[in-house]
Amino acid sequence: MKLTKPAAAAAVALLSSVALVACSSDTGTTPDNTTGTDPGATSDAPMDSGACQPAGEDVTLEFTSWIPGIEGVVDMWNADNPDIQVKVQTGPNGNGGTYKNFFNQIEAGNAPDLGQIEYDALPNFRVQGGLEDLGPCADVMAAKDKFVDWTWSQVTLGSDTSVFGIPQDSGPMAMFYRKDLFEKNNIPVPTTWAEYADAAQKVKDAGGYITNFSQSDINQFAGFVWQAGGSWFSNEGDSWDITLDSPESITVADYWQGLLDKDLVSTVPPWTDEWNNAYNSGAAWTWVSAVWGANSIASGAPDTAGNWAVAPAPQWTEGGTDAGNWGGSSIAVLKGSDHLYEAAKFALWLNTSDESLTALNEAANIYPATKDGLNLPVLKEGVDFYGGQPIYDVFAEASGQVVPDFTWGPTMTQVYGDVSDSFKNAISGSGTLSSALTDGTASTIAALEAQSIPVAGK
């Protein structure tokens, strides 16, 4: 049978679909390249910097974020700045896919100008050459003193001349506690970790747990280490020193191991209904957590409204005034943006102006990273869920007490994964929290070496 015209057409259609499948599967064998490292990128590749000049014409910036309701805030900017229009797009949070997309888009050369990046992910983007340096922007350098000191060191990544993002929010930690239960049982509110351990025993006797140890969300533990003055990473030049098992870190691990061994803390997986229920039913009495935790409790434990209060986090030394931090993010300018000046201008407005910070707080409970922002009128009000206590005063104080030197590493996803796996094992009885940190140090060194990122002393 000879090939008739329609058959030929069908064959063409078929061929083209096959070709699409075939050629895409060729490239399909190397999907890791975009997110893996290219050794060249790790060296301090010269940024095409120096160009932080106004474009001299109308500019449209793209901005990707995941803050619910940020569109409204951006609209405020757009209304006042016809020459710098910002197009905002929201999607899943960073680790939910947006970071991966940033890397893909940087690879393909079509990344947005501005992106939301959490502090613990910034070093990764930096090492992979995904960020524009805002150091040449005079406005940015001049804004340094507006920010709480430690948030600034989160975005300079150890440099005096470079800035890789504008701090947006912060998560200073304090202690949420069940005021009613502590009073009813005549347990003094702990101010040091030693008192906290004593209180844990009394709470246990009263039929509860003093808190829940977060086995799979390592960020809380990192916050404890942060408060104790430890750091998990440090970098000099390009090379990284990994100290997950620093003395401070081990002290914190041993402390919690002690509570776990005596069954004084529960180990419900965090961010689950079970976990919410532990707080809602009065099974867990305290939570040393970040400022945004205020809403987690309020929504997760609605039956306990009015019974909570906030106190400064327990200290390692009596009379100490150190705080840890859990979370927080910055607005970074992604590699390839042609409008550094305008992008920086917008990011500064977004993260420092009263109108923006107030709107962000109202829309998504964003807690500012600026000194003035901590005194916004919205953050001075009493909160009903906490018996009318003006809880943000406690966090404002904590924000100023956060130890400034904590540094994140370039492979935090791997670190969180490895350490939380070992933590889970430790909780089910194999190994300890401190051995988990020792193992984590080894596996992190291996991970950096696998990506050809220089490790100090190697």
Added chain:
Amino acid sequence: MSTDVEKNVSVKTPSDRGQGPAGPRERVMSRTVAMVIMGAFTLYFLVPIWWLIVAGSKDQRSILTTNPLWFADFHMLQNLGDLFSYRDGVYLEWLRNSILYAGVGGAVATLLAGMCGYALAKYTFRGREAIFNLVLGGVLVPATALALPLFLLFSKVELTNTFWAVFLPSIVSPFGVYLTRIFAASSVSDELLEAARLDGASEVRTFFTVSIRLMAPALITVFLFQFVTIWNNFFLPLIMLRDESLFPVTFGLYSWNTQLNQLPELRSLVLIGALVSIVPLIIAFLSLQRFWRSGLAAGSVK
């Protein structure tokens, strides 16, 4: 509802077999066993949906504090109102996008696959088997593995973050080509095609008036498969799309779900949104499953 049908079908099987030499006691035994197994599976599949319906009917507070498998207060209408009005009804936009991607994409994919499969089955030409084998190879490549290369390709032609970025990859269905070829080979007889040609019908006309009707069960099957595949395709939109107004509903709900830390109030919207998002799938299945079953059966009988 679809499980009801399945239950009826499979319950019949053991009793039919029982008409053989096996005794009545054995018949009751096997029937009971079958019933228990079916019952367990029905429960297994329906409990999550039940949970979703219950959760969708509760307000923010009772979702966490009341029995997850029983109603507490009936807030469903209010939740629906909140869902549809949140952020100027972005959810409705997502639902419309999903229906466009899956409905139109599925229809185009079915047409293309049907034509390809028909051509491969009914025309002899050089390289026919090679093409078919290549298509079969396409069946084996998971869509997830293709997403990133597709992103880079679409970046080259500057089509990322557009409707086409999700639509174009969706209209390719290697499995559909495979299925329609097998089906066309067995259900469209050469004599019929000869007759049509003798009557003066062009090849195109023959395909659209005669063959396509004979192939209908296979086409419906391909459409349903493709519809569900596109509807559930999460990875491609995740990589391709930045603009919220282009999101399909699955990806949109996922975004909300990852924002719970920032805004715990989103939880009830995610739940009611998930409930609403399965309704179109249920409708598609209920209205088309008749054809699907007869389609699969037709292949086996032949």
